[in-house]
Amino acid sequence: MATTEPASADRYHHGNLRAALLDSALEVLCEKGVAGFSMREAARRAGVSQSAPKHHFGDTRGLLGALATRAYRRLCDQVEAVELVGRDVRERIAALSAEYVAFARDNRALFDLMWRTSQFDFNDPDLIEQKHRALRALDRGLRGQDAQLPDGANPARVSSHAVWSLVHGYTILALEGAIDGDTSDPLTSDLLPAMLQLLDVSQTACDEPR
Amino acid sequence: MATTEPASADRYHHGNLRAALLDSALEVLCEKGVAGFSMREAARRAGVSQSAPKHHFGDTRGLLGALATRAYRRLCDQVEAVELVGRDVRERIAALSAEYVAFARDNRALFDLMWRTSQFDFNDPDLIEQKHRALRALDRGLRGQDAQLPDGANPARVSSHAVWSLVHGYTILALEGAIDGDTSDPLTSDLLPAMLQLLDVSQTACDEPR
DNA sequence: CTCGAATCTTGACGCTGAGCAGTTTACAGC
DNA sequence: GCTGTAAACTGCTCAGCGTCAAGATTCGAG
Numbered sequence: 001m002a003t004t005e006p007a008s009a010d011r012y013h014h015g016n017l018r019a020a021l022l023d024s025a026l027e028v029l030c031e032k033g034v035a036g037f038s039m040r041e042a043a044r045r046a047g048v049s050q051s052a053p054k055h056h057f058g059d060t061r062g063l064l065g066a067l068a069t070r071a072y073r074r075l076c077d078q079v080e081a082v083e084l085v086g087r088d089v090r091e092r093i094a095a096l097s098a099e100y101v102a103f104a105r106d107n108r109a110l111f112d113l114m115w116r117t118s119q120f121d122f123n124d125p126d127l128i129e130q131k132h133r134a135l136r137a138l139d140r141g142l143r144g145q146d147a148q149l150p151d152g153a154n155p156a157r158v159s160s161h162a163v164w165s166l167v168h169g170y171t172i173l174a175l176e177g178a179i180d181g182d183t184s185d186p187l188t189s190d191l192l193p194a195m196l197q198l199l200d201v202s203q204t205a206c207d208e209p210r
Numbered sequence: 211m212a213t214t215e216p217a218s219a220d221r222y223h224h225g226n227l228r229a230a231l232l233d234s235a236l237e238v239l240c241e242k243g244v245a246g247f248s249m250r251e252a253a254r255r256a257g258v259s260q261s262a263p264k265h266h267f268g269d270t271r272g273l274l275g276a277l278a279t280r281a282y283r284r285l286c287d288q289v290e291a292v293e294l295v296g297r298d299v300r301e302r303i304a305a306l307s308a309e310y311v312a313f314a315r316d317n318r319a320l321f322d323l324m325w326r327t328s329q330f331d332f333n334d335p336d337l338i339e340q341k342h343r344a345l346r347a348l349d350r351g352l353r354g355q356d357a358q359l360p361d362g363a364n365p366a367r368v369s370s371h372a373v374w375s376l377v378h379g380y381t382i383l384a385l386e387g388a389i390d391g392d393t394s395d396p397l398t399s400d401l402l403p404a405m406l407q408l409l410d411v412s413q414t415a416c417d418e419p420r
Numbered sequence: 421c422t423c424g425a426a427t428c429t430t431g432a433c434g435c436t437g438a439g440c441a442g443t444t445t446a447c448a449g450c
Numbered sequence: 451g452c453t454g455t456a457a458a459c460t461g462c463t464c465a466g467c468g469t470c471a472a473g474a475t476t477c478g479a480g
Binding site: 033034035115116117118119135158159161162164165166167168169170171172173176177178179191194195198199200201 | 243244245325326327328329345368369371372374375376377378379380381382383386387388389391401404405408409410411
């Protein structure tokens with residue numbers, strides 16, 4: 001549980017409470033979902049009093065924010081790991097999409113939390129940075145063939161946003177059961193690849209925006 | 211407020227409490243969001259005791275479920291209204307997409323609720339029916355040129371699911387601020403149409419599912 | 421060693437959802 | 451018109467929640 005210290009049970013100062021609380025909070029979040037989350041429960045599982053989290057996270061929103069920060073970091077890491085492997089555009093996009101869906105499936109409550117910005121506030125600079133880092137990594141990885149274009153270039157942006165929107169929408173709808181996709185293994189499920197095939201990522205589009 | 215009866219303030223039996231509670235609950239939901247929703251508050255605004263809702267909705271999940279049912283019905287009605295007008299495939303899809311985004315923008319808390327199935331249970335047959343009705347209407351409207359195909363036909367399904375996924379994903383990401391799209395007027399904003407243009411809804415796809 | 425700052429506990433307040441007993445009303449049968 | 455039963459609603463109670471204030475304990479710089 002504790003990362004560095006054994007933290008013998010009866011010490012007044014925990015030593016590594018912030019990390020321990022994040023762990024127990026994640027546990028609670030996964031079990032009970034965003035709606036059923038409770039800060040007291042997280043504190044209880046970390047073996048500290050109910051108001052111990054206050055000093056580290058302020059309030060519940062702060063704790064959830066810290067959890068979301070960690071989630072963005074992990075997603076970004078996984079995305080970046082994939083990105084390096086693939087070479088061909090379609091192949092890379094397919095791999096990234098599968099990774100995205102897999103992340104959502106394996107960290108469902110966390111994935112839920114990430115796109116519910118009303119649950120936490122964005123005063124924490126670390127949160128902002130990690131979120132932007134993840135978004136940039138996704139945008140970079142999901143671009144079409146003109147991936148080398150400077151950041152402001154429109155067509156590539158449209159393309160990556162389209163792919164991301166499609167994958168994100170599919171992820172949610174499939175997990176919610178609105179679409180009959182097989183989320184248990186998005187790699188072998190053929191619905192997402194078939195849909196991506198409909199997206200012409202090679203064309204630059206925007207010739208006539210209307 | 212009350213739909214049929216004036217319900218003079220001091221009557222023991224409200225007369226139309228179920229509808230009144232749905233109204234006040236919607237009001238609370240819009241103001242406080244899904245997370246800050248409170249059944250007591252809804253009862254308070256309807257002018258009845260805290261436990262009055264129990265008889266009509268059971269518990270909070272039941273109330274939220276009833277709210278979601280109404281939301282599905284409204285979405286379906288709006289979708290069906292659009293569907294009849296457009297004739298050309300792309301034109302119809304564009305109109306439907308704009309309608310979808312507009313609905314989400316104008317009923318944000320409600321839209322949030324609709325895709326959070328963990329918040330309510332699906333024992334209510336009315337809820338199930340309205341949701342299926344809405345999904346079928348969307349699927350019908352968002353199909354490509356082969357819209358006449360029987361329901362089991364795969365390619366049309368893939369096409370409509372792709373469009374829906376893209377629009378749904380865009381809606382969420384744009385509303386969450388992750389994408390710089392203009393949700394204030396999805397009709398004139400050019401991001402969504404540009405993305406839809408990338409989706410080749412005319413081709414039947416699925417030639418090689420891999 | 422000392423003293424301030426950081427960390428954690430205890431106790432309290434008002435809020436929430438939920439269950440239970442009781443009160444008031446509507447209504448069908450006579 | 452009367453009565454009994456079911457429906458609709460109230461009031462009370464309980465446990466759990468987030469948050470705050472005050473106090474106890476420990477750390478660490480000087």
